[in-house]
Amino acid sequence: MFGPSEGYANKKSVAEIDKQLKKLQQEVKEAKEQQVKAASRNQEAQHYKNKTNMNLQYVLGQVDMVKGKMKDISGKIADTEKSLNQTAVQLDEAEARIASREKVLESRVRLMYTDGAVSYLDVLLSSNSFTDFLDRADSLKLIVDQDQDLLVQHKVDKQLVIDKKQELEGKYAQAKQLYTDLEEQRSLLKEKEKDKQELIAYYDKEIQDSDDISEEQNAKLVELASQRSNLEKEKDKLKAEEAARKAAAAKAEAARREAEAKKKAAKAAASTSSTAYAGGDGPLLRPVGAARISSPYGYRTHPVTGEVGKLHTGTDFAVAQGTSIHAADSGTVLVAEWWNGYGNCVIIDHGGGMWTLYGHIRDGGIKVKAGDHVSRGQVIAESGSTGRSTGPHLHFEVRIDGKPVNPMPYL
Structure with a gap:
């Protein structure tokens, strides 16, 4: 990017060197502007990274809150599953009672079918005595009451089966919704963590990029300073040569200008010596x-x-x-x-x-x-x-x- 300025081996005018110096000064200005922009980007990215890390505390609070919700949901799921088991047992018991009564009713119907319909009045009138009549009446009342109670209980258990099945369907739907809620909370946690990591990675890259730009501009400024130093030296040399030419044209000024040139040459030699150091x-x-x-x-x-x-x-x-x-x-x-x-x-x-x-x-x-x-x-x-x-x-x-x-x- 930075080669030696053209014309170091050839003669240039002071005006040309001034033009190059002006160009270098503009490049220095642009490089510094780039540095300021990079520093601003770095500061802004660092600010938002710090803010993102601060927001992490808020996210962690949300994580704790979601974990609490997940714990409550898990408890409700456990209670619902326990209630489902109890309802299922009650349903099984009701269905067992219904099956048992249906066998009794079936046997009663078969008996009526094989023996024919027997009139309760025939049973009473075939009594041998009044005592036998009373005994038969009590027996018939007991049979009728048993049949009536059997039918009532059969009806109650059938309605219980219907209710328990509806209750089971509702609780299964509730458990399904609880599991759905639990999965939504887990997805929310993953999403928040992903967003946080992406933000921090983005700002880290911004900081690194701005540091790279700053380093690049720093190297550019160093190179421009070196070029400026070389141009200033060449400019001084050209001015000295011009002064010598003018001194040669005026004999009266020759001695003074020659001495001045020697003085400048000695000064330049002293400033360019790389070994004239002493001490320590x-x-x-x-x-x-x-x-x-x-x-x-x-x-x-x-x-x-x-x-x-x-x-x-x-x-x-x-x-x-x-x-x-x-x-x-x-x-x-x-x-x-x-x-x-x-x-x-x-x-x-x-x-x-x-x-x-x-x-x-x-x-x-x-x-x-x-x-x-x-x-x-x-x-x-x-x-x-x-x-x-x-x-x-x-x-x-x-x-x-x-x-x-x-x-x-x-x-």
């Missing part, structure tokens, strides 16, 4: 002295996002809000402004492909601006907690050819 085990000065290291360079669980295995691209020094931050070495300021998750940030180009980065500077704490030349140990900013930060500290990076490396061997 490494070439760079510690930016906040002997402050405690709260988080070293390397892979870790991100303290803000919770992302596991995230590369921490620098070293964090635990310092109080407003602590003076010193330039690790002399160089030219490339960036002195808000920079994505770093918050307020300063980047210094020390030449030879080496940059140092100072992040999370407090609001109003930047003491330099882009294009300034700073000296080793110069106060360039004050520590803070801007950007993606959990508290006041200095995030310090060393970058070689734009890529972050472990800063400790360089300090």
